[in-house]
Amino acid sequence: MATARKSRGESRILRYLILGTWALVCLLPILWFLSIGFRPRTEVITPEPIYWPTFSLDAWRLLLSDWPIAKYLLNSVLAVGGSVVISLILGIPAAYALSRYEFRWREDIGFYILSTRMMAPAIVAVPIFFLFRSMGLLDTIWALMLIYAAVNLSLVIWIIRSYMLDIPKELEDAARTDGASDLRILWEIIIPACLPGIITAAVIAAIFAINEFLFTLLIASTANAYTMSVALANFTGGSDGIIYNAIALVSFIAFVPILILVILIQKHLSRGLTMGAVKG
Amino acid sequence: MRTDAPSVPAGGVASATPDRSGNPPRRRSPALRKAFPYLLLAPAMIYLLAITLYPGLFAIYQSLFVVKFLNWTWTGLGNYSQILQDREFWAALGNTALIGGISLTLQTAIALTLAYFAYRDPLIRGWRIIFLMPMLFMPSAVAFIWKLAFNDGRVISDLLMSVGLVDGNVDWLASVWLARMTLIVADVWQWTPFLFIIFVAALQGQDQEIEEAARLDGASWPEIFWNISLPMMRPVIVVAVTLRGIDITTMFTNVFVMTQGTPGGATETMSYFIYRQGFRMFNFGYASAASVLMLILTIIIAQTVVKRAFHSGKK
Numbered sequence: 001m002a003t004a005r006k007s008r009g010e011s012r013i014l015r016y017l018i019l020g021t022w023a024l025v026c027l028l029p030i031l032w033f034l035s036i037g038f039r040p041r042t043e044v045i046t047p048e049p050i051y052w053p054t055f056s057l058d059a060w061r062l063l064l065s066d067w068p069i070a071k072y073l074l075n076s077v078l079a080v081g082g083s084v085v086i087s088l089i090l091g092i093p094a095a096y097a098l099s100r101y102e103f104r105w106r107e108d109i110g111f112y113i114l115s116t117r118m119m120a121p122a123i124v125a126v127p128i129f130f131l132f133r134s135m136g137l138l139d140t141i142w143a144l145m146l147i148y149a150a151v152n153l154s155l156v157i158w159i160i161r162s163y164m165l166d167i168p169k170e171l172e173d174a175a176r177t178d179g180a181s182d183l184r185i186l187w188e189i190i191i192p193a194c195l196p197g198i199i200t201a202a203v204i205a206a207i208f209a210i211n212e213f214l215f216t217l218l219i220a221s222t223a224n225a226y227t228m229s230v231a232l233a234n235f236t237g238g239s240d241g242i243i244y245n246a247i248a249l250v251s252f253i254a255f256v257p258i259l260i261l262v263i264l265i266q267k268h269l270s271r272g273l274t275m276g277a278v279k280g
Numbered sequence: 281m282r283t284d285a286p287s288v289p290a291g292g293v294a295s296a297t298p299d300r301s302g303n304p305p306r307r308r309s310p311a312l313r314k315a316f317p318y319l320l321l322a323p324a325m326i327y328l329l330a331i332t333l334y335p336g337l338f339a340i341y342q343s344l345f346v347v348k349f350l351n352w353t354w355t356g357l358g359n360y361s362q363i364l365q366d367r368e369f370w371a372a373l374g375n376t377a378l379i380g381g382i383s384l385t386l387q388t389a390i391a392l393t394l395a396y397f398a399y400r401d402p403l404i405r406g407w408r409i410i411f412l413m414p415m416l417f418m419p420s421a422v423a424f425i426w427k428l429a430f431n432d433g434r435v436i437s438d439l440l441m442s443v444g445l446v447d448g449n450v451d452w453l454a455s456v457w458l459a460r461m462t463l464i465v466a467d468v469w470q471w472t473p474f475l476f477i478i479f480v481a482a483l484q485g486q487d488q489e490i491e492e493a494a495r496l497d498g499a500s501w502p503e504i505f506w507n508i509s510l511p512m513m514r515p516v517i518v519v520a521v522t523l524r525g526i527d528i529t530t531m532f533t534n535v536f537v538m539t540q541g542t543p544g545g546a547t548e549t550m551s552y553f554i555y556r557q558g559f560r561m562f563n564f565g566y567a568s569a570a571s572v573l574m575l576i577l578t579i580i581i582a583q584t585v586v587k588r589a590f591h592s593g594k595k
Contacts, residue, residue: 011501015397022394023410029469030413032435033425044428049435090324097320109321114590115582116328120530122551123571123578126342126558127335150331153324182316211418213533214551218559232420233537244428251421258416263409270481277519277590278478279485 037248044244059245067235068223069250076227076254079141080209083148084202090149091156092198096186098157099164100172110161114275117154121214129218143219144227148212152205155275159204162276163197164190197276200268203261210254228254336575343569349562359569369570371545372553379460379549380528383467388521390468391475396505398476399483408480415473423537426466431538456546459539463547466534471527475520482516483509522589526581550574 032051036044039053063069097103098110128147129138137143171193172185180188191198216230226234232250235243262269271279343359345352363369398407414422429435430452437450452458486509494504532551535541541548541556548556554574558567 015401018397019394019401019407022390023407025469026410026414026473029425029429030417032429036428045432047434049433049438090327093320094324097317101317101320103314103317106317109325111587111590113324113328115579115586116332118526118578118582118586119332120551120574120578122530122532122554123339123575124331124335125554126564126567126571127338128331129558130338130342131334147331150327153328157324207416211420213418213420213536214555217536229418229420232418232424242424242427242432244424244432247421247424251417251424254418254421255416259413262412262416266408270478273474274478274516274519274523278482278516 033248034252036245037252039245041243041245045241059243059249062243063246063249067231067246069231069253071223072226072228072231072250073253075141075144075225076210076229079144079148079225079227080206082141082145083152083209084205086145086149087153087156087205088198088202091153091201092160092191093186095157095160095164096190099161100190113154113157115154116150117275121151121212125214125218128215132219138219139221139225140219141225144216144225147215147219148205148209151212151215152208155208156201156205158275158277159201159272160194160197160276162271162279163194163200167193196268200265200272203265204272206261207258210258336572339568339571339575342565343572345565347562347564347568352565355565359566360573363566363569363573368545368548369553372548372550375460375545375547376529376531376549376551379463379467379547380525380531383464383471384521384525384528386464387468387472387475387524388517390472391479392517394472394476395479395483399480400501404480404484408477411476412473414470417470419470419533420537422466422470423534426462426469426534427538430462430465453539453542456543459543459547462538463531463534466538467528467531471524474524478516478520479513482513486512518589522586526586 035053037059038055038057039050040056040058043050043053094113098106098113132138132143135143137146167190172189175185175189210227211229212227213229213233216225216227217233220226220230228250232247235247235250265272342352344354344356346355346358347353394407394411398404398411401407417425430437434449436452437446437448440446440450441448450458452462490508491504494508499507530551531549532555535547535549535552536555539547541552550570554567554570557563557570
């Protein structure tokens with residue numbers, strides 16, 4: 001009895017030691033990076049690191065005066081928002097077909113869709129670059145919208161498909177005997193019933209799109225199409241070196257909305273991240 | 281189109297049979313019925329084919345040429361024979377496997393350990409939010425965090441010095457293994473949460489009664505985890521690790537921001553190799569040949585590992 005309690009107490013200490021350590025591993029770099037965003041440039045790169053810097057809004061002023069940060073933010077929002085809409089419009093009917101109909105090659109088509117997620121951006125980077133160049137879309141947010149939608153389509157389809165599979169068949173059978181068409185059933189029954197799945201898919205697609213780097217790097221060459229993610233890599237303003245405090249601020253500006261979105265879909269996160277394969 | 285679809289759902293057998301409820305049967309030709317799911321899929325399929333099949337074919341075609349800006353000179357399989365003898369190509373392949381393999385092993389082990397300790401903890405919601413945070417930063421931001429911490433800001437060296445592990449400043453980009461380690465640290469820091477979230481959800485979703493029963497039989501928590509929970513969550517682990525593994529093989533951003541492949545190509549990954557050949561040296565034909573080889577590898581991996589992983593995950 002006594003020993004059992006003792007070992008349980010020890011294991012709790014061990015547990016909090018391990019979890020606490022990892023929490024520090026997660027939080028300390030973030031807090032330190034936040035402090036980078038609010039210190040003067042002279043205290044960022046120094047022979048001896050400065051842990052208790054003077055507070056300064058230099059980076060904030062620099063961002064507002066020298067960099068079209070609002071434009072980058074707007075580009076991100078438009079390209080990401082547009083891409084999510086495109087992938088939902090294309091993805092919902094596809095998910096419906098995969099989850100509700102028996103037809104030839106269904107498994108193969110489903111797997112092909114899944115496998116497009118496996119393709120490294122670098123593999124298609126050169127052809128996509130030439131494709132957009134020939135269409136005159138380089139350095140536009142239209143190109144970003146199209147490419148983000150393509151990158152995310154497989155995940156959107158698989159997540160929504162997984163949620164649609166959970167909807168009991170009886171629900172639509174009743175409507176079908178009442179003579180509703182398949183498209184009306186999709187619109188009026190299936191979509192409302194799997195709304196959590198659609199929202200999860202949209203949020204995860206948005207996060208992946210905000211993060212996308214390689215395609216954006218190749219497509220965007222001026223402020224015309226720079227997004228937050230790639231703009232970071234360009235705060236390396238020539239003779240000034242890398243402007244870390246501005247980078248830190250921009251990182252946090254992008255971090256906050258993502259954190260809020262993720263908290264909203266917390267319960268569905270693991271299912272979304274595994275493209276519906278794991279029901280959390 | 282042949283007509284041997286195994287079983288068409290409600291109402292599919294068709295127009296001839298009157299509807300159960302006595303409503304007028306929906307007038308729709310059997311051909312349209314049969315085509316309907318394909319029509320629903322068509323827009324998405326066309327879109328996906330446009331960004332996978334078209335670039336694939338384009339890459340194969342372009343890989344047969346030496347491309348210097350607008351000049352395409354036919355070279356047949358020249359790029360391929362050259363690339364297979366290119367030590368940088370093999371190094372990039374090796375680096376991707378090595379850095380990716382170590383990184384994936386570490387984050388799987390850490391995520392499993394954390395999930396084991398966290399999933400029964402009353403504070404699990406709090407832990408989850410905290411552990412999730414690194415993943416919510418843009419990858420380019422994370423790359424800059426670690427670039428500053430390791431190289432430019434010397435914070436890591438300073439901390440290691442203060443506990444006496446090193447004396448003097450460490451030049452992380454000077455040594456092959458130190459440079460690789462910085463990439464591994466950045467990847468593990470950012471992506472352990474991905475696996476952690478999935479593992480915790482899987483553990484929480486397991487049948488509590490089995491645990492209770494084992495507990496009553498006198499099994500300890502580590503025993504339960506090792507003998508019951510872990511085998512039960514195997515399909516989940518396989519899916520999660522496969523997805524993460526695939527993303528790791530495409531590693532680009534950290535290399536681009538942190539090391540640019542230095543020292544001497546020791547941190548150059550496949551993605552960075554293709555980028556450098558194509559967009560730094562403008563050897564587009566050569567880059568395309570590398571893309572085609574990587575595509576073949578991807579297809580092999582997808583057909584074997586991924587297909588199996590997702591079948592076991594569906595249970």
